[in-house]
Amino acid sequence: MRGHIILSHGSDSGPDATKVSVLAGLAESLGWTTVRPDYREDDARGYAGSIDPRLAQLARAIADSPAPPVLVGSSMGAFVSGLASLDAPVAGLFLLALPTTIPGYPRDFALRPGVPSFLVHGYADDVCPLDEALAFARAHAIPALLVQDDHRLGATLPDIEAEFLRFLGNLA
Template identity: 80%
Template sequence: MRGHIILSHGSDSGPDATKVSALAALAERLGWSTVRPDYREADRLGYAGSIAPRLATLGEALAAAPVPPVLVGSSMGAFVSGLASLDAPVAGLFLLALPTRIPGYPRAFAAREGVPSFLVHGYADDVCPLDDALAFASGRRMPALLVDDDHRLGATLGDIEAEFGRFLERLA
Protein backbone atom coordinates (compact mmCIF):
# COMPACT_ATOMS: atom_id res chain seq x y z
CA MET A 1 0.00 0.00 0.00
CA ARG A 2 1.39 3.39 -1.02
CA GLY A 3 -0.88 5.30 1.31
CA HIS A 4 -4.50 5.81 2.30
CA ILE A 5 -7.13 8.14 0.83
CA ILE A 6 -10.48 9.29 2.22
CA LEU A 7 -12.78 10.60 -0.52
CA SER A 8 -15.71 12.79 0.54
CA HIS A 9 -18.67 13.32 -1.78
CA GLY A 10 -20.63 16.53 -2.14
CA SER A 11 -24.15 17.32 -0.97
CA ASP A 12 -27.02 15.71 -2.86
CA SER A 13 -24.63 12.94 -3.83
CA GLY A 14 -23.30 9.75 -2.30
CA PRO A 15 -20.20 7.58 -1.88
CA ASP A 16 -20.77 6.04 -5.31
CA ALA A 17 -20.84 9.43 -7.05
CA THR A 18 -19.03 9.64 -10.37
CA LYS A 19 -16.04 11.79 -9.33
CA VAL A 20 -15.19 10.09 -6.05
CA SER A 21 -15.73 6.67 -7.60
CA ALA A 22 -13.44 7.43 -10.54
CA LEU A 23 -10.74 8.93 -8.31
CA ALA A 24 -10.96 6.01 -5.88
CA ALA A 25 -10.59 3.51 -8.73
CA LEU A 26 -7.56 5.37 -10.07
CA ALA A 27 -5.95 5.52 -6.62
CA GLU A 28 -6.52 1.81 -6.06
CA ARG A 29 -4.92 0.98 -9.43
CA LEU A 30 -1.91 3.00 -8.25
CA GLY A 31 -1.66 0.97 -5.03
CA TRP A 32 -3.46 3.23 -2.54
CA SER A 33 -6.19 2.06 -0.18
CA THR A 34 -9.38 4.13 -0.20
CA VAL A 35 -12.53 4.69 1.80
CA ARG A 36 -15.59 6.76 0.88
CA PRO A 37 -17.69 7.78 3.91
CA ASP A 38 -21.43 8.07 3.41
CA TYR A 39 -22.71 11.53 4.37
CA ARG A 40 -26.23 11.19 2.96
CA GLU A 41 -27.92 11.03 6.37
CA ALA A 42 -26.11 14.21 7.49
CA ASP A 43 -27.04 15.97 4.25
CA ARG A 44 -30.73 15.74 5.19
CA LEU A 45 -29.97 18.43 7.78
CA GLY A 46 -29.31 21.07 5.13
CA TYR A 47 -26.01 22.57 4.08
CA ALA A 48 -25.02 24.31 7.31
CA GLY A 49 -26.61 21.63 9.49
CA SER A 50 -24.70 18.83 7.76
CA ILE A 51 -21.22 20.13 8.57
CA ALA A 52 -20.90 18.98 12.20
CA PRO A 53 -22.14 15.43 11.49
CA ARG A 54 -20.00 15.25 8.35
CA LEU A 55 -16.96 16.28 10.40
CA ALA A 56 -17.79 13.61 12.99
CA THR A 57 -18.04 10.92 10.30
CA LEU A 58 -14.84 12.09 8.65
CA GLY A 59 -13.14 12.20 12.06
CA GLU A 60 -14.01 8.52 12.58
CA ALA A 61 -12.52 7.66 9.19
CA LEU A 62 -9.38 9.65 10.05
CA ALA A 63 -9.04 7.85 13.39
CA ALA A 64 -9.34 4.48 11.64
CA ALA A 65 -6.83 5.35 8.90
CA PRO A 66 -3.68 3.20 8.99
CA VAL A 67 -1.48 6.22 8.16
CA PRO A 68 -2.14 9.96 7.78
CA PRO A 69 -4.40 9.96 4.73
CA VAL A 70 -4.84 12.11 1.69
CA LEU A 71 -8.22 13.83 1.90
CA VAL A 72 -10.12 14.25 -1.36
CA GLY A 73 -13.35 16.19 -1.38
CA SER A 74 -15.85 17.55 -3.84
CA SER A 75 -17.85 20.68 -2.93
CA MET A 76 -19.18 20.12 0.61
CA GLY A 77 -16.74 17.20 0.79
CA ALA A 78 -13.89 19.63 0.04
CA PHE A 79 -15.15 22.04 2.69
CA VAL A 80 -15.19 19.42 5.47
CA SER A 81 -11.90 17.87 4.28
CA GLY A 82 -10.15 21.19 4.80
CA LEU A 83 -11.70 21.71 8.23
CA ALA A 84 -10.86 18.14 9.27
CA SER A 85 -7.23 18.67 8.26
CA LEU A 86 -6.95 21.27 11.02
CA ASP A 87 -7.56 18.60 13.68
CA ALA A 88 -5.71 15.54 12.37
CA PRO A 89 -2.51 14.87 10.48
CA VAL A 90 -3.06 14.42 6.75
CA ALA A 91 -0.71 13.61 3.89
CA GLY A 92 -2.44 15.85 1.36
CA LEU A 93 -5.59 17.64 0.24
CA PHE A 94 -7.14 17.37 -3.23
CA LEU A 95 -10.09 19.76 -3.38
CA LEU A 96 -12.70 19.96 -6.12
CA ALA A 97 -15.35 22.67 -6.62
CA LEU A 98 -14.41 24.30 -3.32
CA PRO A 99 -16.91 26.46 -1.45
CA THR A 100 -15.12 28.88 0.85
CA ARG A 101 -18.31 29.71 2.77
CA ILE A 102 -21.48 27.78 3.51
CA PRO A 103 -24.56 30.01 4.02
CA GLY A 104 -25.68 29.78 7.64
CA TYR A 105 -22.40 28.27 8.86
CA PRO A 106 -20.31 30.72 10.90
CA ARG A 107 -16.86 29.49 9.88
CA ALA A 108 -15.15 30.12 6.56
CA PHE A 109 -13.16 27.41 4.84
CA ALA A 110 -9.76 26.70 6.32
CA ALA A 111 -7.15 23.98 5.91
CA ARG A 112 -3.90 22.90 7.52
CA GLU A 113 -0.96 24.88 6.22
CA GLY A 114 2.13 23.15 4.88
CA VAL A 115 0.19 20.14 3.55
CA PRO A 116 0.59 19.30 -0.15
CA SER A 117 -2.66 20.55 -1.67
CA PHE A 118 -4.32 20.97 -5.05
CA LEU A 119 -7.49 22.73 -6.23
CA VAL A 120 -9.69 21.82 -9.21
CA HIS A 121 -12.41 24.31 -10.09
CA GLY A 122 -14.67 24.98 -13.06
CA TYR A 123 -14.90 28.36 -14.74
CA ALA A 124 -18.67 27.89 -15.07
CA ASP A 125 -19.28 26.79 -11.46
CA ASP A 126 -22.55 28.49 -10.53
CA VAL A 127 -22.61 27.06 -6.98
CA CYS A 128 -19.13 27.82 -5.60
CA PRO A 129 -17.69 31.13 -6.84
CA LEU A 130 -14.44 30.67 -8.74
CA ASP A 131 -12.96 33.94 -7.45
CA ASP A 132 -13.38 32.87 -3.81
CA ALA A 133 -11.75 29.47 -4.37
CA LEU A 134 -8.90 31.06 -6.32
CA ALA A 135 -8.35 33.66 -3.61
CA PHE A 136 -7.93 30.87 -1.06
CA ALA A 137 -5.59 28.91 -3.34
CA SER A 138 -3.60 32.02 -4.21
CA GLY A 139 -3.13 32.89 -0.57
CA ARG A 140 -1.60 29.43 -0.04
CA ARG A 141 0.28 29.32 -3.35
CA MET A 142 -1.75 26.16 -3.95
CA PRO A 143 -1.48 24.69 -7.45
CA ALA A 144 -4.78 24.64 -9.32
CA LEU A 145 -6.37 23.17 -12.41
CA LEU A 146 -9.05 25.47 -13.84
CA VAL A 147 -11.34 23.74 -16.30
CA ASP A 148 -14.07 24.79 -18.71
CA ASP A 149 -16.75 23.01 -16.73
CA ASP A 150 -19.59 23.57 -14.27
CA HIS A 151 -19.94 22.63 -10.61
CA ARG A 152 -20.32 18.91 -11.29
CA LEU A 153 -17.01 18.79 -13.25
CA GLY A 154 -18.40 15.94 -15.34
CA ALA A 155 -17.12 17.16 -18.71
CA THR A 156 -13.49 17.25 -17.58
CA LEU A 157 -13.24 14.11 -15.46
CA GLY A 158 -10.40 12.74 -17.60
CA ASP A 159 -8.32 15.87 -16.99
CA ILE A 160 -9.08 15.68 -13.26
CA GLU A 161 -8.07 12.01 -13.11
CA ALA A 162 -4.77 12.79 -14.86
CA GLU A 163 -4.01 15.60 -12.41
CA PHE A 164 -4.98 13.43 -9.45
CA GLY A 165 -2.63 10.69 -10.66
CA ARG A 166 0.22 13.21 -10.87
CA PHE A 167 -0.65 14.53 -7.40
CA LEU A 168 -0.49 11.02 -5.92
CA GLU A 169 2.80 10.28 -7.70
CA ARG A 170 4.32 13.40 -6.15
CA LEU A 171 3.19 12.25 -2.71
CA ALA A 172 4.51 8.71 -3.17
Protein backbone atom coordinates in the same frame (compact mmCIF):
# COMPACT_ATOMS: atom_id res chain seq x y z
CA MET B 1 0.36 -0.28 -0.19
CA ARG B 2 1.03 3.31 -1.17
CA GLY B 3 -1.19 4.98 1.42
CA HIS B 4 -4.80 5.58 2.34
CA ILE B 5 -7.31 7.98 0.77
CA ILE B 6 -10.65 9.17 2.13
CA LEU B 7 -12.93 10.53 -0.60
CA SER B 8 -15.82 12.78 0.50
CA HIS B 9 -18.75 13.38 -1.82
CA GLY B 10 -20.68 16.62 -2.17
CA SER B 11 -24.16 17.47 -0.93
CA ASP B 12 -27.09 15.94 -2.79
CA SER B 13 -24.74 13.16 -3.84
CA GLY B 14 -23.42 9.93 -2.38
CA PRO B 15 -20.37 7.71 -2.02
CA ASP B 16 -20.97 6.22 -5.47
CA ALA B 17 -20.90 9.64 -7.17
CA THR B 18 -18.98 9.75 -10.43
CA LYS B 19 -15.97 11.85 -9.40
CA VAL B 20 -15.21 10.10 -6.10
CA SER B 21 -15.83 6.69 -7.67
CA VAL B 22 -13.51 7.33 -10.60
CA LEU B 23 -10.77 8.79 -8.40
CA ALA B 24 -11.09 5.93 -5.89
CA GLY B 25 -10.76 3.37 -8.69
CA LEU B 26 -7.74 5.15 -10.10
CA ALA B 27 -6.03 5.29 -6.70
CA GLU B 28 -6.81 1.63 -5.98
CA SER B 29 -5.27 0.64 -9.34
CA LEU B 30 -2.04 2.22 -8.09
CA GLY B 31 -2.05 0.35 -4.77
CA TRP B 32 -3.71 2.94 -2.52
CA THR B 33 -6.52 1.91 -0.19
CA THR B 34 -9.66 4.03 -0.21
CA VAL B 35 -12.81 4.64 1.74
CA ARG B 36 -15.81 6.76 0.80
CA PRO B 37 -17.92 7.82 3.81
CA ASP B 38 -21.65 8.08 3.24
CA TYR B 39 -22.84 11.53 4.33
CA ARG B 40 -26.37 11.31 2.92
CA GLU B 41 -28.07 11.14 6.34
CA ASP B 42 -26.00 14.12 7.52
CA ASP B 43 -26.95 16.05 4.39
CA ALA B 44 -30.64 15.76 5.31
CA ARG B 45 -29.87 18.41 7.97
CA GLY B 46 -29.24 21.07 5.33
CA TYR B 47 -25.99 22.60 4.18
CA ALA B 48 -24.90 24.33 7.40
CA GLY B 49 -26.43 21.64 9.60
CA SER B 50 -24.55 18.85 7.84
CA ILE B 51 -21.03 20.17 8.41
CA ASP B 52 -20.43 19.18 12.05
CA PRO B 53 -21.87 15.66 11.58
CA ARG B 54 -19.79 15.27 8.42
CA LEU B 55 -16.70 16.44 10.32
CA ALA B 56 -17.39 13.90 13.08
CA GLN B 57 -17.75 11.08 10.56
CA LEU B 58 -14.61 12.18 8.72
CA ALA B 59 -12.66 12.39 12.00
CA ARG B 60 -13.59 8.76 12.73
CA ALA B 61 -12.44 7.70 9.25
CA ILE B 62 -9.14 9.55 9.74
CA ALA B 63 -8.66 7.93 13.17
CA ASP B 64 -9.24 4.50 11.58
CA SER B 65 -6.61 5.16 8.89
CA PRO B 66 -3.38 3.19 9.14
CA ALA B 67 -1.40 6.43 8.57
CA PRO B 68 -2.26 10.06 7.87
CA PRO B 69 -4.58 9.82 4.84
CA VAL B 70 -4.96 11.87 1.72
CA LEU B 71 -8.33 13.63 1.78
CA VAL B 72 -10.19 14.10 -1.49
CA GLY B 73 -13.37 16.12 -1.45
CA SER B 74 -15.89 17.50 -3.89
CA SER B 75 -17.84 20.65 -2.99
CA MET B 76 -19.13 20.13 0.58
CA GLY B 77 -16.70 17.20 0.76
CA ALA B 78 -13.85 19.60 -0.06
CA PHE B 79 -15.05 22.06 2.59
CA VAL B 80 -15.08 19.45 5.38
CA SER B 81 -11.82 17.88 4.19
CA GLY B 82 -10.01 21.18 4.71
CA LEU B 83 -11.56 21.73 8.13
CA ALA B 84 -10.73 18.14 9.14
CA SER B 85 -7.07 18.79 8.29
CA LEU B 86 -7.00 21.36 11.10
CA ASP B 87 -7.77 18.68 13.68
CA ALA B 88 -5.78 15.65 12.49
CA PRO B 89 -2.64 15.01 10.47
CA VAL B 90 -3.30 14.35 6.80
CA ALA B 91 -0.90 13.56 3.96
CA GLY B 92 -2.59 15.79 1.40
CA LEU B 93 -5.76 17.50 0.19
CA PHE B 94 -7.20 17.20 -3.32
CA LEU B 95 -10.10 19.67 -3.50
CA LEU B 96 -12.75 19.84 -6.22
CA ALA B 97 -15.34 22.61 -6.71
CA LEU B 98 -14.45 24.25 -3.39
CA PRO B 99 -16.91 26.47 -1.53
CA THR B 100 -15.02 28.85 0.75
CA THR B 101 -18.09 29.65 2.85
CA ILE B 102 -21.33 27.87 3.65
CA PRO B 103 -24.25 30.21 4.40
CA GLY B 104 -25.32 29.80 8.01
CA TYR B 105 -22.12 28.07 9.13
CA PRO B 106 -19.93 30.19 11.43
CA ARG B 107 -16.54 29.15 10.02
CA ASP B 108 -15.08 29.79 6.60
CA PHE B 109 -12.99 27.22 4.76
CA ALA B 110 -9.52 26.66 6.16
CA LEU B 111 -6.82 24.03 5.99
CA ARG B 112 -3.70 23.10 7.90
CA PRO B 113 -0.75 25.15 6.59
CA GLY B 114 1.93 23.09 4.92
CA VAL B 115 -0.31 20.21 3.85
CA PRO B 116 0.27 19.42 0.17
CA SER B 117 -2.92 20.61 -1.53
CA PHE B 118 -4.39 20.98 -4.99
CA LEU B 119 -7.56 22.66 -6.25
CA VAL B 120 -9.67 21.83 -9.31
CA HIS B 121 -12.41 24.30 -10.18
CA GLY B 122 -14.66 24.97 -13.16
CA TYR B 123 -14.93 28.37 -14.80
CA ALA B 124 -18.69 27.86 -15.17
CA ASP B 125 -19.30 26.69 -11.57
CA ASP B 126 -22.63 28.28 -10.64
CA VAL B 127 -22.68 26.84 -7.11
CA CYS B 128 -19.22 27.67 -5.71
CA PRO B 129 -17.88 30.97 -7.03
CA LEU B 130 -14.60 30.57 -8.91
CA ASP B 131 -13.24 33.93 -7.75
CA GLU B 132 -13.55 32.97 -4.07
CA ALA B 133 -11.91 29.57 -4.51
CA LEU B 134 -9.15 31.04 -6.63
CA ALA B 135 -8.52 33.84 -4.11
CA PHE B 136 -8.14 31.22 -1.37
CA ALA B 137 -5.77 29.17 -3.52
CA ARG B 138 -3.74 32.27 -4.37
CA ALA B 139 -3.53 33.41 -0.74
CA HIS B 140 -2.28 29.98 0.34
CA ALA B 141 -0.09 29.22 -2.70
CA ILE B 142 -2.18 26.17 -3.61
CA PRO B 143 -1.69 24.96 -7.18
CA ALA B 144 -4.90 24.85 -9.19
CA LEU B 145 -6.34 23.40 -12.36
CA LEU B 146 -9.04 25.63 -13.84
CA VAL B 147 -11.23 23.87 -16.36
CA GLN B 148 -13.97 24.76 -18.82
CA ASP B 149 -16.66 23.00 -16.83
CA ASP B 150 -19.51 23.50 -14.39
CA HIS B 151 -19.87 22.51 -10.73
CA ARG B 152 -20.18 18.79 -11.48
CA LEU B 153 -16.86 18.75 -13.39
CA GLY B 154 -18.15 15.89 -15.53
CA ALA B 155 -16.88 17.20 -18.87
CA THR B 156 -13.26 17.38 -17.75
CA LEU B 157 -12.92 14.18 -15.74
CA PRO B 158 -9.95 12.93 -17.81
CA ASP B 159 -8.05 16.15 -16.99
CA ILE B 160 -8.90 15.73 -13.30
CA GLU B 161 -7.73 12.11 -13.36
CA ALA B 162 -4.39 13.13 -14.90
CA GLU B 163 -3.88 15.83 -12.26
CA PHE B 164 -4.85 13.41 -9.48
CA LEU B 165 -2.23 10.94 -10.75
CA ARG B 166 0.41 13.71 -10.65
CA PHE B 167 -0.70 14.74 -7.18
CA LEU B 168 -0.47 11.19 -5.82
CA GLY B 169 2.85 10.66 -7.58
CA ASN B 170 4.27 13.72 -5.84
CA LEU B 171 3.16 12.34 -2.46
CA ALA B 172 4.58 8.84 -2.95
